[in-house]
Structures are given as structure tokens and as C-alpha cells.
Amino acid sequence: MARYIAGRLAALVPVLLVVGVTVFTVLHLIPGDPASVMLGPEASEAQIAHLRHALGLDRPLPVQLALWFGRLLRGDLGQSIFLREPVGRAIWQHLGPTASLTVLAEVLALAVALPSGVVAAWKQDSRYDQVFMLVVLLGVSVPSFWTGLNLIAVFAVALRLLPVAGYTPPSAGVGPWLASLLLPAVALAFTQAGLIARIVRDATIDVLNEDYIRTARSKGVGDARILARHAFRNALIPTLTVVGTSLANLLSGAVVTETVFVLPGIGNLVVQSISRRDYPVIEGVVLFVAVVYVLVNLLVDVLYAALDPRIRY
Amino acid sequence: MAFARLLVRRRPLAAGALGVLVLVALAAVASPWLPLPPPNRIDMAARLLPPSPGHPFGTDNFGRDVLSRVIASGRVSLAVGLAVMGLSTVVGTGAGLAAGYYGRVDGVLMRVLDGVMAFPALLLAIALVAALGASARNEVIAIALVYFPRTARIVRASTLQLKGRSFVEAAVALGERDARILGDHILRNALPPLIVQSTFVFAEAILADAALSFLGLGVRPPTPTWGNMLDDAHIYVATAPWFVIFPGVAIVLTVLCLNLVGDAVRDLTDPHAAGRFGRGRRRLRGTAAGRPEEA
Numbered sequence: 001m002a003r004y005i006a007g008r009l010a011a012l013v014p015v016l017l018v019v020g021v022t023v024f025t026v027l028h029l030i031p032g033d034p035a036s037v038m039l040g041p042e043a044s045e046a047q048i049a050h051l052r053h054a055l056g057l058d059r060p061l062p063v064q065l066a067l068w069f070g071r072l073l074r075g076d077l078g079q080s081i082f083l084r085e086p087v088g089r090a091i092w093q094h095l096g097p098t099a100s101l102t103v104l105a106e107v108l109a110l111a112v113a114l115p116s117g118v119v120a121a122w123k124q125d126s127r128y129d130q131v132f133m134l135v136v137l138l139g140v141s142v143p144s145f146w147t148g149l150n151l152i153a154v155f156a157v158a159l160r161l162l163p164v165a166g167y168t169p170p171s172a173g174v175g176p177w178l179a180s181l182l183l184p185a186v187a188l189a190f191t192q193a194g195l196i197a198r199i200v201r202d203a204t205i206d207v208l209n210e211d212y213i214r215t216a217r218s219k220g221v222g223d224a225r226i227l228a229r230h231a232f233r234n235a236l237i238p239t240l241t242v243v244g245t246s247l248a249n250l251l252s253g254a255v256v257t258e259t260v261f262v263l264p265g266i267g268n269l270v271v272q273s274i275s276r277r278d279y280p281v282i283e284g285v286v287l288f289v290a291v292v293y294v295l296v297n298l299l300v301d302v303l304y305a306a307l308d309p310r311i312r313y
Numbered sequence: 314m315a316f317a318r319l320l321v322r323r324r325p326l327a328a329g330a331l332g333v334l335v336l337v338a339l340a341a342v343a344s345p346w347l348p349l350p351p352p353n354r355i356d357m358a359a360r361l362l363p364p365s366p367g368h369p370f371g372t373d374n375f376g377r378d379v380l381s382r383v384i385a386s387g388r389v390s391l392a393v394g395l396a397v398m399g400l401s402t403v404v405g406t407g408a409g410l411a412a413g414y415y416g417r418v419d420g421v422l423m424r425v426l427d428g429v430m431a432f433p434a435l436l437l438a439i440a441l442v443a444a445l446g447a448s449a450r451n452e453v454i455a456i457a458l459v460y461f462p463r464t465a466r467i468v469r470a471s472t473l474q475l476k477g478r479s480f481v482e483a484a485v486a487l488g489e490r491d492a493r494i495l496g497d498h499i500l501r502n503a504l505p506p507l508i509v510q511s512t513f514v515f516a517e518a519i520l521a522d523a524a525l526s527f528l529g530l531g532v533r534p535p536t537p538t539w540g541n542m543l544d545d546a547h548i549y550v551a552t553a554p555w556f557v558i559f560p561g562v563a564i565v566l567t568v569l570c571l572n573l574v575g576d577a578v579r580d581l582t583d584p585h586a587a588g589r590f591g592r593g594r595r596r597l598r599g600t601a602a603g604r605p606e607e608a
Contacts, residue, residue, distance in 0.1 A: 014428070015427050018429070019428050019432065023440075137572050137573060140572065141520075141568040143520055143524060145543070146557075146564065149557050150561070153550045153554055248433045252436045255439060256435070270436070270439065274439070274528075274530070275529075282443055282444075283440070289432070290432045293432070
């Protein structure tokens with residue numbers, strides 16, 4: 001197991017290297033001079049030259065890349081142009097709403113996907129299964145920001161049950177905090193629930209075809225017990241993989257959904273930084289989310305190995 | 314056409330979805346000649362009117378006809394989706410064939426693709442467009458760059474599996490040129506999963522385009538796209554719901570139909586494949602193609 005984890009960590013190095021070079025390249029794709037783009041048309045030559053020097057843009061590209069990686073290894077994501085603070089601190093300050101939203105959406109998605117997927121597998125090809133498959137497909141076909149707009153129209157505007165937009169931190173009370181996150185979380189969860197439920201269904205169908213299920217049935221074990229004890233627990237293992245992917249999708253999807261609900265999270269930070277041309281922040285957030293994604297997937301793979309005794313490394 | 318018959322008989326819902334897609338595409342192509350008000354004709358006296366016989370989908374915040382704009386948007390959004398599909402399929406196929414067939418480039422190429430796939434897709438596309446500047450061309454490049462590695466992986470997996478088959482080995486023994494082996498023997502047999510993947514890329518591209526234009530990073534107004542219509546509309550969600558509903562329905566309908574068709578084609582060409590949305594319904598058996606190993 002320790003060797004497996006060490007191997008997986010070593011395999012991360014090339015991936016993170018490509019991730020870093022990609023993000024670095026994106027910043028240098030900006031047509032023209034990033035310094036003058038950042039400062040806008042009214043900047044003087046001297047100001048541009050000063051910023052160019054401050055950003056290190058007057059040095060050769062390979063040197064810039066090396067310096068940039070050096071700073072990254074020390075955990076320094078650079079300085080925000082607009083906010084006048086380190087990018088790392090800006091991300092940290094905006095992490096709360098995004099993290100709460102992502103986790104709540106994942107919990108909601110799992111709460112819906114696990115039971116509905118198992119039942120669909122149990123009643124494979126029934127009318128329920130057909131409707132289930134259509135709803136799953138609908139889930140992955142709907143832009144979550146549009147679902148969010150519709151939820152606002154119904155639950156916030158027409159029924160006045162929940163706030164239209166904005167974020168209440170948990171320090172102001174758990175109830176208001178959840179209320180401010182519920183609609184965006186449902187909007188995001190719909191798509192993820194679709195993806196997860198389909199995997200749960202397929203995994204359960206696979207398990208139901210296994211010999212030990214037939215054995216249990218021939219021993220006279222009841223349907224409910226077979227599903228809960230034998231099928232569901234084994235179907236959870238493949239489901240774990242998709243949870244890792246869906247957490248990453250949620251982080252990404254949150255960018256647009258946060259804009260709709262005016263949540264001061266990482267997504268909002270990115271969108272505002274785009275209009276402010278604050279490239280170091282965009283770069284930092286993309287890098288941060290990519291690293292989180294890679295680490296979550298690593299964690300999922302390790303858990304996978306730990307949970308399934310058949311997998312030996 | 315044999316496939317169309319198979320689709321109608323085995324998956325009537327998907328056949329219907331294909332019909333809807335054809336209609337959406339026809340409406341988009343023919344939109345300048347349809348008997349509708351011009352999509353950009355402003356009428357400030359007719360702002361935010363609810364649906365009526367004159368304006369079946371109502372009007373927007375500039376008094377423009379929402380139906381005309383939804384149909385005109387289809388032109389742009391479908392063109393972006395098609396361009397992304399074309400670009401990512403061509404690049405992905407090239408990369409996948411190279412990686413699968415030539416062991417020397419495989420390691421490096423796949424590590425690079427793994428790196429690109431380590432980013433959440435939409436976020437990378439957003440960052441790329443933010444850097445390149447908002448335009449239809451840059452949007453297509455950004456979305457295609459994000460999605461081509463998935464296509465490359467699928468083509469690579471098929472190539473690896475087909476490379477060991479005897480008809481390919483025979484072609485190699487006969488001294489056929491690599492280009493001919495890759496094109497005639499490998500690519501032709503790798504087509505079904507590639508077509509399925511391209512359909513899904515099309516669907517994803519429509520969704521990505523909607524999100525990017527919603528954030529103001531796609532095609533700029535006044536040229537309508539489904540995403541930038543929703544950007545205009547979202548502050549009127551309480552007062553003019555039709556303005557929010559119809560562009561969204563157009564997105565959902567198009568993407569849902571693409572996914573239905575993609576799912577059906579996969580099930581019919583390869584009943585065992587575990588694709589993007591998992592396995593198809595077991596009882597269906599289609600024209601059995603090779604089963605690509607999971608990448």
C-alpha cells in the first residue's frame with residue numbers, strides 16, 4: 001500500500017509539471033504586452049515599463065518559467081494587480097462559499113443518486129428505469145446556471161421561500177447559511193446526481209449478476225437484504241471514482257453558478273478578475289483548482305484500493 | 314440508411330431526437346428567410362412583452378422578438394459546437410493514432426494529455442478565452458483544446474487494440490505504408506466509438522458555449538447566442554420569465570437530443586461499451602464492433 005501511494009505520488013510530478021506549464025503558457029498567450037493590457041490604455045510608458053519589470057516580463061521566457069516554478073514550490077502564487085494582496089490570500093478568502101457550495105451539492109447529489117440508481121438497477125428495463133434514464137440524461141443536458149435561474153424564479157421570487165442571492169457565512173447561523181446555499185447547491189447537484197446515479201445503476205447491475213448474489217438468493221435471503229447488504233455495498237466502490245470527478249466538475253460549475261447567485265466564492269473571484277484583467281489571480285485560481293482536482297483523484301484511488309480487498313498493489 | 318432503420322426500430326426516442334436536431338439545424342440555417350421579425354430590430358415601445366400571437370416567445374428588454382433571437386442564436390451556437398467538434402475530432406484522432414501506433418511518442422503525448430485533463434474543463438476554457446480575448450474563434454479554440462484529449466484517449470485505445478489484430482499485422486507484413494495502415498485499417502475500424510465521442514463533444518461544446526457567452530466571454534451582443542441571451546435575461550427573471558425560459562429550453566433540447574442520439578449510436582454499435590454515461594441497456598444487441606479497451 002505504501003509503495004502504491006508512493007508510486008501514485010511520483011506519477012503526479014509529470015502531470016503537475018504539464019499543469020504548471022499550461023497555466024504559464026496561458027498567461028503568455030495574451031496578445032500584446034500583458035503589462036499594458038493590465039494597466040489599460042491610459043497608462044504611461046514608465047508605468048508599463050515598471051510593471052513589466054515587476055512581473056519579470058523583461059526577462060527571457062525560460063528564465064521566467066524557472067522563476068515562476070521556483071516561487072510556486074514555495075507556495076507563492078504571485079500578487080494580485082487589482083486587489084493589491086497575494087493571490088493565495090485572495091483565494092483563501094473566497095474559498096468558504098465555494099467549498100460549502102461544492103460539499104453541499106455533492107451531498108445532495110449522492111442522497112438522490114444512490115437510492116434512485118439502486119432501484120433503477122433492481123427494476124432494470126422497467127418503466128421506472130426508462131424514466132430514470134431520461135431524467136439522468138436531462139440532468140447532464142441542462143446548464144446548471146439556467147437551472148439556478150429557474151429555481152430563483154420559483155422558490156425565491158414567486159414563493160419567497162429562500163433568498164434570491166447572496167451568501168450568509170456560517171458564523172451568522174447554520175439555518176441562514178444553508179438557506180443561502182440551498183438553491184445554487186440544488187442547481188449544481190442536478191447534473192452531478194445524473195452522472196452519479198447512472199454509474200450507481202450500472203455498478204449495481206454488474207454486482208447483481210455476480211455468483212454471490214445468486215448464492216444469497218438460493219439461500220432464501222430476501223430482496224431488501226440482498227440489495228442493502230450484498231449489492232449496494234459492492235456497488236459503492238466504482239461509485240467512489242465518479243465522486244472524485246464530480247467534485248471537480250462542481251468546482252468548475254460553481255464558477256458560473258456563483259455568478260448567478262452572487263456568491264463571493266472562487267468563481268466570482270475569477271469572473272471579476274477577468275473583467276479587471278487581473279491575470280495573476282486567474283492563473284492562481286486555475287492552478288489551485290487543478291491541483292485540488294489531482295489530489296482529490298489521488299485520494300479517491302487510494303480509498304478505492306483500501307476499500308476493495310480484491311485490489312492488491 | 315440501414316442504420317437509420319435500425320435506429321427507428323430499436324431506439325424510437327433517439328430517432329425522434331435526431332429528427333428534432335435536424336429541425337433545429339434547418340431552422341438555424343434558414344433563419345434569415347423565415348417569416349419572422351429581424352432578430353436585432355429594436356422596438357422600445359414593445360419592451361418585455363409576454364408571449365402573444367405577434368411574439369410567440371414574447372419580447373426582450375429592447376423589444377426584440379425572442380423567438381427570432383432564439384432561432385438566430387441557433388446559427389451561432391450550433392456553428393460553434395460544430396467547429397469545436399470538427400477541430401477536436403481531427404486533432405484528437407491525429408494524437409490518438411500517433412500515441413497508439415508509435416510507442417515512442419505514446420508516453421510523452423499521454424502525459425501531456427493527462428496534464429490538460431487535470432483541469433476542470435470549463436475553468437480551463439474560461440481562463441483560455443480570458444487570455445486570448447472573447448471572440449467566436451478563440452472560444453472554439455479554447456473549448457476544442459479542453460475536449461480533444463478525451464477523443465485522443467478513445468482513438469488511442471482503439472488503435473492499441475486494433476494494432477494487434479491479424480489484419481493489421483498482415484498489412485504490416487505486406488509492407489503497406491503507415492499512412493495506409495492507419496487510415497484504411499485502423500481508423501476505419503475505430504470509427505464507431507469516435508463518432509459517439511464526437512456527438513458528446515458537440516453536446517459539451519454547446520453547454521460550454523452557453524456558459525462562456527453567459528459570462529460575456531463568447532460571441533458578443535448584438536449577435537445573439539443562447540448564452541448571451543440568458544446573460545441579458547437573467548436580471549429580468551422575476552418580471553419577464555419567458556425571456557429566461559426560451560433560450561434555456563433551446564439549449565436543453567439541443568443538448569438532450571445530441572446525448573440521446575450519441576447514447577443510442579453507442580448502444581447499437583457496441584452493446585458492451587461503457588461510455589460517458591455508463592453502459593447501455595443490456596438487452597440490446599447491435600452490429601457488434603470491436604470492444605475498445607478502457608483507456
